[in-house]
Amino acid sequence: xxxxxxxxxxxxxxxxxxxxxxxxxxxxxxxxxxxxxxxxxxxxxxxxxxxxxxxxxxxxxxxxxxxxxxxxxxxxxxxxxxxxxxxxxxxxxxxxxxxxxxxxxxxxxxxxxxxxxxxxxxxxxxxxxxxxxxxxxxxxxxxxxxxxxxxxxxxxxxxxxxxxxxxxxxxxxxxxxxxxxxxxxxxxxxxxxxxxxxxxxxxxxxx
Numbered sequence: 001x002x003x004x005x006x007x008x009x010x011x012x013x014x015x016x017x018x019x020x021x022x023x024x025x026x027x028x029x030x031x032x033x034x035x036x037x038x039x040x041x042x043x044x045x046x047x048x049x050x051x052x053x054x055x056x057x058x059x060x061x062x063x064x065x066x067x068x069x070x071x072x073x074x075x076x077x078x079x080x081x082x083x084x085x086x087x088x089x090x091x092x093x094x095x096x097x098x099x100x101x102x103x104x105x106x107x108x109x110x111x112x113x114x115x116x117x118x119x120x121x122x123x124x125x126x127x128x129x130x131x132x133x134x135x136x137x138x139x140x141x142x143x144x145x146x147x148x149x150x151x152x153x154x155x156x157x158x159x160x161x162x163x164x165x166x167x168x169x170x171x172x173x174x175x176x177x178x179x180x181x182x183x184x185x186x187x188x189x190x191x192x193x194x195x196x197x198x199x200x201x202x203x204x205x206x207x
Contacts, residue, residue, distance in 0.1 A: 001102070002109040002195065003125055007117035008132030009164040010157050011142035013177025013184070017132050018113045020188050027107065029098045031114040034091050039064040048086045053079075067148045074156030088120055095122070109196070118162050118170065128195065130188075131171035133164060134178040 006021070006028075008014040018028050038045035040063045049057060049064050053072070059065045073080040095112065102110050114122045123129060134142070143154050168174055173191050177184050 001107055002127050003099070004109065004111045005117045005123050005126035005129045006111050006113045006132075007115060007123075007129070007167060008175075009139060009161060009167070010115070010154070011139050011146070012132040012134045012164070013175070014113065014115070014132045016177060016181070017130065017175055017184070017188065018111065020185055021111045023185075024189060024192060026109055026111055026192075027102055028111040028113050029095055031091055031095070031112070031116075034094050035087055036066070038087060038090050039066055039069075044090055045086055049083070052082050052086070070148070071150075071153060074153050074160060077160075080160060092120075092122075099125070109192075116161065118167060123170070128172040129170060130173045130175060131164075131167045132175045132177055133168060134176060138178050 004021075004026075006014060006018060008017075015032075018030065021028050035045075037043055039049065040046075041061055043063065046058065046062070046064055049069070053069070057064055057069055057072075069083070073083050095114075099110075112122060112126060114120070117123050117126075117129070140154070143149055143157075144151070173188070175184055175188060
């Protein structure tokens, strides 16, 4: 089974690229979605976050207010580490369950979509790495267009992540999403065709 790690900086087109993998019929573990579930209604992380940050971090529906939490942790490194200490083990458990499930099902290839792929060591599980990128001015424009995003919060997020230039140095495929979607799709699918072709050849030689 080929494990592809997908990462990139905020607003560099990572989610769009994940959708292209899905379009190709490749299953994707979405770490961001996993975090949303953990912090959502009846989420496994809610009680632990409340224990650390208090009841005012929770909305009327019983879910953690991620906007409030985000504004707090991305301006305070100590608070960010507290949240990471809660979330990272829970996400890792869900990731490992995902890998086991699809390995047993005989999956040929899958994707781990993880923003902090290198920072938390998930890259060590991967055979190949795809990193999305875009020009800094486009990245900032995209990020600031998101609901609840501010300049200070964006700067905090960027500071908490490995510099994009360092991620690009470790990529097997670099996808610049500043072009049109069809160009991005064609580059990714051509790369996948090459990878799968090589795997087929290797398996035939082994046989």
